[in-house]
Amino acid sequence: MVRDRNESDSPMHAPPLDQERLGAPDAQYDAPFSEFYKNFMPSLVRFLLWNRVPLADAAEIGQETMAQLYRLWPTVTDKRAWARKVASRRWVRRIADDHREQLVDSDDLARSTLITSDKIHDYEQHQELLCLLDTLPPRQRQVLAWTYDGYTPAEIAQELQIDPATVRANLLKARRAAARHMRGDQR
Amino acid sequence: MTPTHEPHNPTERDDLSPEALAEVDTWFAQQHQDMGVDLTDILDLNTGLHEILLAGRHRDTGVDLAGMLDLNAGLAAILPAATEGGAASTPLNNLDDLLGRVEAAPAARLINRDQLQELASDIDILNALQHAAGTGNVRVRARDLDRALNRERVRTRERLLAELRDHALDLDRAVARALDHDYSRDGDLVAAFTSARTRALSLAEALNDSRTLVFARAQDMVLDRSIALAQARARDLALALACARDLARDLDLGLNDKVRARILTLAPALSSTMCEAAVRSEVGILIRMISQEPSADTSWLNLTIIDAVVPGRLRDLADDFIAADLRRVNLTGLDLIGVRWSRTTTRWPDADEEWILAASEPGPCGIYIIRAAPAPGGLMVAPSPTPVEV
Numbered sequence: 001m002v003r004d005r006n007e008s009d010s011p012m013h014a015p016p017l018d019q020e021r022l023g024a025p026d027a028q029y030d031a032p033f034s035e036f037y038k039n040f041m042p043s044l045v046r047f048l049l050w051n052r053v054p055l056a057d058a059a060e061i062g063q064e065t066m067a068q069l070y071r072l073w074p075t076v077t078d079k080r081a082w083a084r085k086v087a088s089r090r091w092v093r094r095i096a097d098d099h100r101e102q103l104v105d106s107d108d109l110a111r112s113t114l115i116t117s118d119k120i121h122d123y124e125q126h127q128e129l130l131c132l133l134d135t136l137p138p139r140q141r142q143v144l145a146w147t148y149d150g151y152t153p154a155e156i157a158q159e160l161q162i163d164p165a166t167v168r169a170n171l172l173k174a175r176r177a178a179a180r181h182m183r184g185d186q187r
Numbered sequence: 188m189t190p191t192h193e194p195h196n197p198t199e200r201d202d203l204s205p206e207a208l209a210e211v212d213t214w215f216a217q218q219h220q221d222m223g224v225d226l227t228d229i230l231d232l233n234t235g236l237h238e239i240l241l242a243g244r245h246r247d248t249g250v251d252l253a254g255m256l257d258l259n260a261g262l263a264a265i266l267p268a269a270t271e272g273g274a275a276s277t278p279l280n281n282l283d284d285l286l287g288r289v290e291a292a293p294a295a296r297l298i299n300r301d302q303l304q305e306l307a308s309d310i311d312i313l314n315a316l317q318h319a320a321g322t323g324n325v326r327v328r329a330r331d332l333d334r335a336l337n338r339e340r341v342r343t344r345e346r347l348l349a350e351l352r353d354h355a356l357d358l359d360r361a362v363a364r365a366l367d368h369d370y371s372r373d374g375d376l377v378a379a380f381t382s383a384r385t386r387a388l389s390l391a392e393a394l395n396d397s398r399t400l401v402f403a404r405a406q407d408m409v410l411d412r413s414i415a416l417a418q419a420r421a422r423d424l425a426l427a428l429a430c431a432r433d434l435a436r437d438l439d440l441g442l443n444d445k446v447r448a449r450i451l452t453l454a455p456a457l458s459s460t461m462c463e464a465a466v467r468s469e470v471g472i473l474i475r476m477i478s479q480e481p482s483a484d485t486s487w488l489n490l491t492i493i494d495a496v497v498p499g500r501l502r503d504l505a506d507d508f509i510a511a512d513l514r515r516v517n518l519t520g521l522d523l524i525g526v527r528w529s530r531t532t533t534r535w536p537d538a539d540e541e542w543i544l545a546a547s548e549p550g551p552c553g554i555y556i557i558r559a560a561p562a563p564g565g566l567m568v569a570p571s572p573t574p575v576e577v
Contacts, residue, residue: 030240037236042226049222059230067239114235125225129218148219178211 029073036079037066043149044083049126050145052133053091059114061090081159084149088142132181140174143167279474280487282497288477289504293511295476300505300522302476305416306469307501310493313462317491427461463490508533509554518543526557 025033041062048058065087069079076082133141146156153171157164279285289296289303296303467485474483506525510532518539528535528543530553535543547555 034236034240037239038232041232041235042223042230045226045230046219046222049226050219055229063235063238066235067242070239114230114232126218126222129222144215148215175208175211175215178215179207182211182214183207 025071025073029070033070033073037070040080040083041066043080044087047084047145047149048087048091049130050133050148051088051091051138051141052130056115057091057094061087061094063114064090084146085159132178135181136174136177140170140177143170144174147171279478279484282470282488282493285470285473285477286497286500286504289473292477293508294513294516296504297508297511297513297516297518297521297523297526299473299476300526301416302469302472303501303505306466306473307498307505309462309465309469310498310501313459313466313490314493314495314498316459316462423461423465427458466490466493523557528555528557529553530555 044062044065045055045058048061049055053061065083068086069076069083073079133144136144142160143153143156146159147153151159153167154164157167160167279288467488467490470488471483471485474485475481507527509527509529511528512534514534514536516536518536523543523546527550528547530544543557544555546557548558549555
């Protein structure tokens with residue numbers, strides 16, 4: 001398991017709302033943001049996919065989250081954890097919207113300008129994983145996504161503000177379900 | 188990754204061995220890694236990155252434009268003339284802002300053209316004095332002053348005429364006193380006085396030429412105002428000359444070369460002080476003109492760093508009424524000579540359009556310049572050739 005995390009373990013500070021209205025940060029931040037974007041954007045989309053967000057929505061939400069992070073770049077300390085939490089919240093808000101709920105059923109890939117259609121078959125090779133994740137409750141998917149992005153149960157508990165024991169229990173249940181799925185047991 | 192909690196369902200315990208869980212972990216980790224690689228291929232990261240950076244810079248461009256555009260001038264050009272001075276509620280704190288507001292108030296500009304021209308002249312003179320003080324060269328100072336005064340000699344007419352005559356007389360007396368007391372050895376002092384006297388008299392002579400025009404417009408209220416201003420200035424000058432007389436009296440008492448050197452030092456400083464007071468006073472008048480308030484705060488005005496382009500801009504403000512709405516201005520008694528206007532974009536009071544057109548010379552691009560300013564109704568014949576409409 002590759003630990004997909006920022007080196008900094010400093011706590012994430014929620015930036016003041018007013019800073020979102022400040023526009024782009026100083027141009028000196030463009031280079032570090034660009035590097036971060038290229039390295040982390042696929043991980044963020046993957047994180048959302050593991051939460052069973054359709055690919056087009058994952059790309060859109062990832063892009064929106066990165067745009068927000070760019071505006072707040074100097075003020076966010078743990079950028080990866082921040083991006084995961086903000087992206088998750090964006091998805092929750094999106095599925096809570098009645099209009100969006102209808103779109104969620106169809107993964108219209110053309111909605112995102114980021115997705116290059118000629119490589120889409122690579123993504124489709126993960127149908128088995130996605131089918132397995134579909135069978136899991138949202139909380140187990142959430143814990144799995146954080147776990148395989150390199151977070152420990154204690155860290156996940158801190159980020160999601162839940163009990164570490166709950167994290168471990170959900171993780172175990174997810175692994176058991178996965179093992180049964182791999183054996184073809186649909187119980 | 189080792190589970191720390193036992194499953195609650197006893198049947199699940201039998202299903203899973205540690206090897207099975209390890210296999211699940213391995214499979215998940217592999218899927219996780221493969222999906223990351225695939226997504227790198229699927230996602231057009233360059234497009235996404237440019238989208239974010241461009242959006243940020245686009246937002247910044249909006250902020251920059253707000254600083255680059257003269258929004259006050261733009262707004263003033265759109266709003267009707269009735270709102271002139273409406274933006275003056277914000278306190279003024281720089282000359283550029285003041286000029287912007289003056290520019291946006293064409294009616295006030297037209298009524299107070301002489302004030303703008305006087306301020307331009309005084310700033311020119313002040314700049315020349317400050318320049319001379321910087322170089323310490325009396326001849327340079329005299330030359331710069333001469334140039335500055337020459338530029339304005341036609342406009343200041345009667346006001347400067349009276350003032351210069353008084354000045355010449357006092358200078359005459361000063362020169363006579365210097366000669367009487369055998370201070371001719373001080374060649375610089377006498378030469379400076381003589382040169383100034385000659386210049387003053389030549390200016391007075393030149394200004395005499397324009398007196399005919401001034402007297403022809405004796406009913407013009409501007410004359411009264413100019414005379415009043417000239418009198419006020421003459422009083423200021425008299426005060427300065429009284430100081431000079433005191434110094435001359437000191438000379439009479441037989442003081443030495445050090446005193447003469449002191450006089451030469453004090454003279455430009457005295458001139459600068461007077462000129463600074465005049466500029467500050469005139470800027471205060473402009474502020475009152477725009478704000479319609481009885482008092483004006485000019486404490487922010489830094490007279491040591493007035494931009495050299497300000498006098499030119501003031502003269503433009505006094506003359507340029509292209510695209511100005513002047514329908515509400517009572518033109519009676521106003522000095523309009525030199526006003527530039529457009530037949531298509533300048534709006535005069537209906538009753539005055541005909542005689543203004545008759546008193547104007549056509550220029551390029553539909554622009555007219557008022558060359559003679561007879562009383563309303565005096566000339567009713569359109570000038571020839573008729574300019575091409577734009």
